Amino acid sequence: MSTKKISVTVNGTTHQKEVEPRLLLVHYLRDVLGLTGTHVGCETSLCGACTVMVDGQAVKSCTVLAVQADGASVTTIEGLADGSTLHPMQQAFWEHHGLQCGYCTPGMIVACTQLLQRNPDPTEEEIRHGIEGNLCRCTGYQHIIQAVQCAAKKMKSKPVAATR
Amino acid sequence: MAEKVVGKGIKRTEDPRLIQGLAHYVDDIKLPDTLHAVFVRSIYAHARIKSIDTSAAAKTAGVVAVYTGKDIGQKIGAVPCGAAIPDMKVPDHRVLAMNKVYWVGHPVAVVIAENKYIARDAADLIQVDYDELPPVLDEETAGDPKAAVIHEQFGTNIAYKLTAGEGDIEAALKSADKVIKQKIYHRRLAPIAMETRGVLARYYPGEQELTLWTSTQIPHLARTQISIMLNFPENKLRLIAPEVGGGFGSKLNVYAEEAIIGYASMQLGRPVKWIEGRRENIQGTIHGRGQVGYVEIGVKKDGTITGFRYNVFADMGAYFQLLTPAIPTLTGLMLSGCYKIPAIQMNVTACFTTKMSTDAYRGAGRPEATYVIERALDLIAYELGMDVVEVRRKNFPEPFGAENPFKTATGLFYDSGNYQGALDKALKMVDYPKLRDEQKKARAEGRLIGVGVSTYVEICAMGPSPALPAGGWESATVRIEPTCKVTIMTGASPHGQGQETSFSQIAADELGVTVNDCTVIHGDTAIVQYGIGTFGSRATAVGGTAVYLALQKLKTKATAMAAHMIGADAKNVTFADGKFSSGGKSVTIQEVALNAHLAKNLPADMEPGLSAQSFFEPKNFTFPFGTHICVVEIDRETGEIHMQRYIAVDDCGNIINPLLVHGQIHGGIVQSLGQALFEEVVYDDQGQLVSGSLMDYAVPKASQLPWFELDNTVTPSPVNPLGVKGVGEAGSIGATPAIVAAVVDAMAPFGIRHLDMPIKPEHIWNIIKKQKTGAA
Numbered sequence: 034m035s036t037k038k039i040s041v042t043v044n045g046t047t048h049q050k051e052v053e054p055r056l057l058l059v060h061y062l063r064d065v066l067g068l069t070g071t072h073v074g075c076e077t078s079l080c081g082a083c084t085v086m087v088d089g090q091a092v093k094s095c096t097v098l099a100v101q102a103d104g105a106s107v108t109t110i111e112g113l114a115d116g117s118t119l120h121p122m123q124q125a126f127w128e129h130h131g132l133q134c135g136y137c138t139p140g141m142i143v144a145c146t147q148l149l150q151r152n153p154d155p156t157e158e159e160i161r162h163g164i165e166g167n168l169c170r171c172t173g174y175q176h177i178i179q180a181v182q183c184a185a186k187k188m189k190s191k192p193v194a195a196t197r
Numbered sequence: 198m199a200e201k202v203v204g205k206g207i208k209r210t211e212d213p214r215l216i217q218g219l220a221h222y223v224d225d226i227k228l229p230d231t232l233h234a235v236f237v238r239s240i241y242a243h244a245r246i247k248s249i250d251t252s253a254a255a256k257t258a259g260v261v262a263v264y265t266g267k268d269i270g271q272k273i274g275a276v277p278c279g280a281a282i283p284d285m286k287v288p289d290h291r292v293l294a295m296n297k298v299y300w301v302g303h304p305v306a307v308v309i310a311e312n313k314y315i316a317r318d319a320a321d322l323i324q325v326d327y328d329e330l331p332p333v334l335d336e337e338t339a340g341d342p343k344a345a346v347i348h349e350q351f352g353t354n355i356a357y358k359l360t361a362g363e364g365d366i367e368a369a370l371k372s373a374d375k376v377i378k379q380k381i382y383h384r385r386l387a388p389i390a391m392e393t394r395g396v397l398a399r400y401y402p403g404e405q406e407l408t409l410w411t412s413t414q415i416p417h418l419a420r421t422q423i424s425i426m427l428n429f430p431e432n433k434l435r436l437i438a439p440e441v442g443g444g445f446g447s448k449l450n451v452y453a454e455e456a457i458i459g460y461a462s463m464q465l466g467r468p469v470k471w472i473e474g475r476r477e478n479i480q481g482t483i484h485g486r487g488q489v490g491y492v493e494i495g496v497k498k499d500g501t502i503t504g505f506r507y508n509v510f511a512d513m514g515a516y517f518q519l520l521t522p523a524i525p526t527l528t529g530l531m532l533s534g535c536y537k538i539p540a541i542q543m544n545v546t547a548c549f550t551t552k553m554s555t556d557a558y559r560g561a562g563r564p565e566a567t568y569v570i571e572r573a574l575d576l577i578a579y580e581l582g583m584d585v586v587e588v589r590r591k592n593f594p595e596p597f598g599a600e601n602p603f604k605t606a607t608g609l610f611y612d613s614g615n616y617q618g619a620l621d622k623a624l625k626m627v628d629y630p631k632l633r634d635e636q637k638k639a640r641a642e643g644r645l646i647g648v649g650v651s652t653y654v655e656i657c658a659m660g661p662s663p664a665l666p667a668g669g670w671e672s673a674t675v676r677i678e679p680t681c682k683v684t685i686m687t688g689a690s691p692h693g694q695g696q697e698t699s700f701s702q703i704a705a706d707e708l709g710v711t712v713n714d715c716t717v718i719h720g721d722t723a724i725v726q727y728g729i730g731t732f733g734s735r736a737t738a739v740g741g742t743a744v745y746l747a748l749q750k751l752k753t754k755a756t757a758m759a760a761h762m763i764g765a766d767a768k769n770v771t772f773a774d775g776k777f778s779s780g781g782k783s784v785t786i787q788e789v790a791l792n793a794h795l796a797k798n799l800p801a802d803m804e805p806g807l808s809a810q811s812f813f814e815p816k817n818f819t820f821p822f823g824t825h826i827c828v829v830e831i832d833r834e835t836g837e838i839h840m841q842r843y844i845a846v847d848d849c850g851n852i853i854n855p856l857l858v859h860g861q862i863h864g865g866i867v868q869s870l871g872q873a874l875f876e877e878v879v880y881d882d883q884g885q886l887v888s889g890s891l892m893d894y895a896v897p898k899a900s901q902l903p904w905f906e907l908d909n910t911v912t913p914s915p916v917n918p919l920g921v922k923g924v925g926e927a928g929s930i931g932a933t934p935a936i937v938a939a940v941v942d943a944m945a946p947f948g949i950r951h952l953d954m955p956i957k958p959e960h961i962w963n964i965i966k967k968q969k970t971g972a973a
Contacts, residue, residue: 048964053314069225070218072442074391075475079891082391110218123216127208130856133864134440135215136391142216161899167317168891170391170443171693173863173928174899 039103043068052099058092059083060108061099062103069173071108074168081167084140085109086135091147093166105132110139113146122146131180133171141167145181154185201577202702206856209698210689210712211297218864223395223412224472231397232261234458234471235316236875237306237323238480239298240331242551245771246296246305246325253322256309259315261465264324264457265306266293273456274426276516279418279666280523288549289313290516292426292453292562298327299347299515300552301309301886302480304453309461309469325359332551332884336512337489339548345947346548347515356513356547357522361529363606364540369504373495377576382953383486383565385512385528385878386871387888389896392442393473394482396455406682408435414444414690415730419451419665420722422519426456427463434459434675441692445868447482448692449732450519476889484878485558487512488565494573500583500591504540507532507569511547514554520561521554522547523666527562527656528549533605535616535654535822536592551884556879557732559868559929560655567653571934572951575941579950585938586624586631593617599915611654611820612922615848618910620652623824623846634827636880640946645831646841647943653931654822657731658916661815670814672728673743675751677705677807678748681790683708683715688728689740690720694925695857696736700744702853703919707748709775709786726810733922734821737853742917743813750809755789759798762792808848819914819922823847825866825935831943836962838874838940840903847907847931849912850922858924863905865928871897872929873936877955895955902930 036051043066049063061084062068073081073095083095086108113120122142125131133140141164148155148163155163160181161174169177214220251263253848265528278287295304306323306461310316314626331345338344339354347354365627371377397410407429413419413436420436427434441448443619454471474481496502511525530545552591574592579584596615597603632648639646648690651907672688683704689696701715718724728740760767762784770779775786782874789807792798796805828842845862852858888894933954940956941949947964 063224064731067227068218069221070228072222073394073472074393075891076891077890080391080475110216114217119216121357126216130206130209130860132212132215132693133860134391134441134443135211136222138215139218144377144617157904158900160903163897165900168260168896168898170389170445170868171864172860173865173867174902174907175863175905176860182649185763186237188826 037100039100041102043107044108054098054100056097056099058097058180059094062094068111069086071176072113072136072139074136079168082137082140084143084167085142086147091144107185110143111144120146121193122184122197125180125184125187128178129180129183131172131177137167138167141169141177149185149188153189199626199709201706203706206700207694207702207712207964208856210701211695211697218562219447222392222412222440222442223397226410228397228399228468231468231470232465233313233316234307234309234461234469235313235320236304237320237325238304238477239294239301239303239383241298241327241349242301242327243330244298244327244863245330246294246298246484247328248326249306250324252486256318257315257319259311260308260319261311262309262461263306264293266291266295269293269457269460270295273460274428276453276905277422277451278520278521279519280521281666282357285522286351288516291455300563301884302477302553303677304481307457309465310898316506321862332345334550334880334882334884336487336548336550338857339550340546346757347551353472354549357543359526360542360562361526361573361607362542363608364504364539365541366753367503369540370493370495370506374502375580376493376495377573377580379492379572379576379951381490381572383568384425384487384954385487385555386485386558386876387878387894388445388447388482388485389894390445390447393475393478394448394452394454395472396458397468397470398459399468400462400466402466406433406435407459407463408437409455410437410439411455412441413438414448414692414732416690416720416722416725417688418730419455422451423459425455427459434597435723438690439762441562444692445559446485446561446732449557449730449749450483474567475891477754477893479889480886483518483556483558484514484553486565487555492569492573494577496577499583499586500577502536502538502592505532505538505573506542508544511545512552512555513547513549514552515549516554521556524562528565530607530609531566531656532570533607534567534599535589538593538606539714544549552880559865560926561733563655563926564930564933567655568934569652571653574936576950577705585650586620586629590620609656611687611816612817612914612916613912614654614820614822615910615912616652616822617847619822619846620824622908623826624908626844626846626906627826627842645833645943645946647829647939647941649827649938649942651825651906651931651934651935651938654931655927656818656820656821657734657921657926658815658819659735659737660818668729670729670812671739671743672810672812673725673745673747674808674810675747677751677790679791681710681714681787683685683710685715685717685744687717687719687740687744688725688730689736690731691736692731694736694861695854696740699853699857700741703741703745704748707752707943732923733915737911738819738917738921739813739815739886740922741853741921741967742919743811745919747809750808750811754809755786755807757800757803759784760790761906762789762798778899815916817916819850819916820926821847821849821922821927823927823931825931826967827935829943831961833965836958836965838956838958838961843903844906847924847927848910848912849924849927851920859907860937861924862907862928865926866905866932867897867902869932870880870902870936873933873954873956875955917952950972
């Protein structure tokens, strides 16, 4: 199979690589760049474990081809923190026990971050609807909802710069 | 005095790596030169293999090896079953199909290539020629002489029959004023851990050492079994459970793929990795439940239960995984529920079917028991015109504890319980009389409101070794290092339950150090002493107790050392806030730790070092309990079920970290909810797996769930010094009956007394429509 040259900026660093056109973005991030924080949980774009931001939009990276991200700016879970300072969403998940096994967590945190970017003060119902695309088998979602509500409060008093 | 941390909902020490995406699950571990494996699996439920042509695959550039059953089926040992039931028929299940396939997903061949894309391409080139045979799909009829026999050497699909229970059931049912009967289905469920299974194997030919990273709940047990399967010395096989993304019992097992990947690495001299796909996972990872049961319960006019018989057909699947045949026996143990029942009998017919094996899935046989007894109590209430709460109260034992354990007609002694306490608290939280009043008013308006109550008890903290196939003890080694950092090695194998935090909390309080001074190591058989693993809600009750007992040994030694250092008598030394004191003199635990290793000032008869080990053998199981109350409203137009309120009062004894306990209960309730309303593994009439993706297998989403209002009572367990009962499965056991009862109650105006899970809006809508049109 022929390859294509792509240039993708991930968490602020630009990478030039040659990839097969059929290479999934999630595999590009995990296997080519070694950023294994983004996970794969299904083959049918249901579970959301692979959620990353591409040009500021939360997407399921299992359903995006790496070549589609040519020229784009991607933020993964590894890029959310500001140096050693956790993103308020990460901090809130920690404080509210919004994770157990941690496998859905990177995708969930990215999705929740996007949720607050679009709706800084969501109701419980809006949060539940907003994370419909992210499955968690461990938590029953309740502590995740509390984490999002907590992050919303944190970010209202201390706004975070939009992700790169 | 420093505040104790046990009992506090502190943040987890696990979380920093998880929330930053820096943890290492199996697929995150990258070794140079790794080959990737892809399996070819049967597309028929039951067929003979006429031929397998792997030539095109083997010739593909980048493919290093292709194996079929002919190549490796006899070179690797059978997939192990650890359970023993008298006269059970055990299929000789090879790691790859030999002459026959017997479920959709049965692995037939494996392709090993330079990368997973090439392996996947090559797998598509493998041609298998099958001769289809009739599927066997119904556990009730699988034993009929007309059914196709799956394992021909047995001449039958009946794996075993078993009768359990005590008391004269015939007399008990005869003495009843009424005998209520009900057929109950427990559909197959898929555990769906968010991380599928995966194995990475690396063989060092020089050292002759094999390392397997595998997503497992039982690293040591798996190591032993895989060493047997590979005929490889156990002490040269290192098995590592890295970060594990959920298990729920599905990874309490030993799978063919684990041995195959290890074998391949040894043959090919390179690391080999296999990561399960989600469809593969629903096809080839164990399923839960799978019982069709017939309830017969005898009751007096005043609601007193006289006896309970449960005849059940248990669906084993096509062969035995590790605990497959044992699961129905756990059902038998808990048929008494929270009630005084003088006579109980369970009759099991366990059958093979052309489906994936069933095995332990959150609750492992006990959700089935709780479900049938709770449904039976409701049916009694409907039949006698009693309130569902009062009929339960009538049959409760008085609160009990160590001095007067509650004996059941299933042969158990429950450790401690106060069922009235949890019930009263839940009733108060929901204002039960007011709730029933509101329901009356709502019904008069034509609204369909239902209230469901479940009073459950469950058996966990597995368990006394005579009752468990591979031992039920748990181990801990606790070391205090020279710099007074504490290293805890536990045989438990957490995969989200938080013991890195809770065990550190225990150690911090015992030793007067901080949680951050402690580290908990688990999952690596080269580092951690032999242990049994995490399942059956045992890690804290059994594993935490081992940690606690090791800490006591350390404290005794440290006290004696401190006494020597300050010239006091050990029995006059007090220990508080990390300081050993006597007669105005004191020494810190930090000083003791250093002294223990520098060994310049030790009592003559004392060994240096500060390390202690404990293997804790529990003398009984523990029995958490509680009351769940669910309120639903049904939309008449659509049949949709809206959960208005959900209350859970659970008693898991003493609590180390309430945040962790709430998390377990939330997660368990949602899995119960999934079973009650959404989830079912579906095979069609050809044995094709129809629910083979997350588009069809309906794992609950956040938008489908109510807010859970939690409270608790505390009835410590006398079984262990921590007083802990275990809580990992309680939510998945106690909630299902409450949810189903609420929907049934909502549909009571239509004369409904029972509904089968999963209860779908379509079914409700049909019932409502039938009555509207006056159809019979």
